[in-house]
Amino acid sequence: MTFDSIIPILNSSDVTQSIRYYTEVLGFKSSWTWGEPVSFGGVDAGGIRIFFCKDGQGQRGTWLAINVDDVDTYNAEISAKGAKILNPPQSYEWGMREMLVEDPDGHCIRFGQGVSIREKSAPVMPDQIVISPRMPSASELQSLANAVGWAGSNEKPPAGIPQTAVAHTVIAENKTTGEVIGCAFLLTDNAGFYYIKNVIVQPSWQGQRIGTALVKHLDDWLKEHAPTDSTVALHTGPNLAPFYRQFGFFPAFSMQKKMLRD
Numbered sequence: 602m603t604f605d606s607i608i609p610i611l612n613s614s615d616v617t618q619s620i621r622y623y624t625e626v627l628g629f630k631s632s633w634t635w636g637e638p639v640s641f642g643g644v645d646a647g648g649i650r651i652f653f654c655k656d657g658q659g660q661r662g663t664w665l666a667i668n669v670d671d672v673d674t675y676n677a678e679i680s681a682k683g684a685k686i687l688n689p690p691q692s693y694e695w696g697m698r699e700m701l702v703e704d705p706d707g708h709c710i711r712f713g714q715g716v717s718i719r720e721k722s723a724p725v726m727p728d729q730i731v732i733s734p735r736m737p738s739a740s741e742l743q744s745l746a747n748a749v750g751w752a753g754s755n756e757k758p759p760a761g762i763p764q765t766a767v768a769h770t771v772i773a774e775n776k777t778t779g780e781v782i783g784c785a786f787l788l789t790d791n792a793g794f795y796y797i798k799n800v801i802v803q804p805s806w807q808g809q810r811i812g813t814a815l816v817k818h819l820d821d822w823l824k825e826h827a828p829t830d831s832t833v834a835l836h837t838g839p840n841l842a843p844f845y846r847q848f849g850f851f852p853a854f855s856m857q858k859k860m861l862r863d
Contacts, residue, residue, distance in 0.1 A: 667710060668714060672690045729776050
């Protein structure tokens, strides 16, 4: 059995009014209505759909949670359009930055995003950490992979592929101890495509601007060396999306599969 999607159905005293609020204020698109006068209808935004039912299928005060990519920008946009903001964006200990918005029927929408690592970081990187443009050794890379819990990993520098595919690498090193405590790789097909891989920082050093410094080093290299209109990609989860957004990355469609062995 495969589950396809979930669509909340909200009780509405006036479906036309609900659709108008969600489209003109909250930024959704009107998708359809049914009945004359209208007794049912729906809106959508980025694959998220909401249905409204005239005086039925639920009751006032339903709560919804919707994730967005930038809750502060969204707050500014919908506030200017007259949205009823119950609580402005705040960061919470469960790793989300959220705001509460009420609709005309008293339904409460919790718009949120994963808290940026940048928000949790120290204002400056520790003095004893230096960023150097070199590839970590096999043992250094494996130690970092083990430290961040990449279970079953067997990370090695990409020696098995042509070195021309490695555009640039960078490490973060504790100059007091000589220990490599972070790294980042930039791969390329030498035809205008780059891929950021293995951005790792030892857990005990996370939240101290080291990951930011590593990715900034790669970003600076790209600005100097990458051809105009090159594409730079990476693979990450929603919780780290705000971190990479500061370097100009944005969500894009992709497909993937995992190779399983019997």
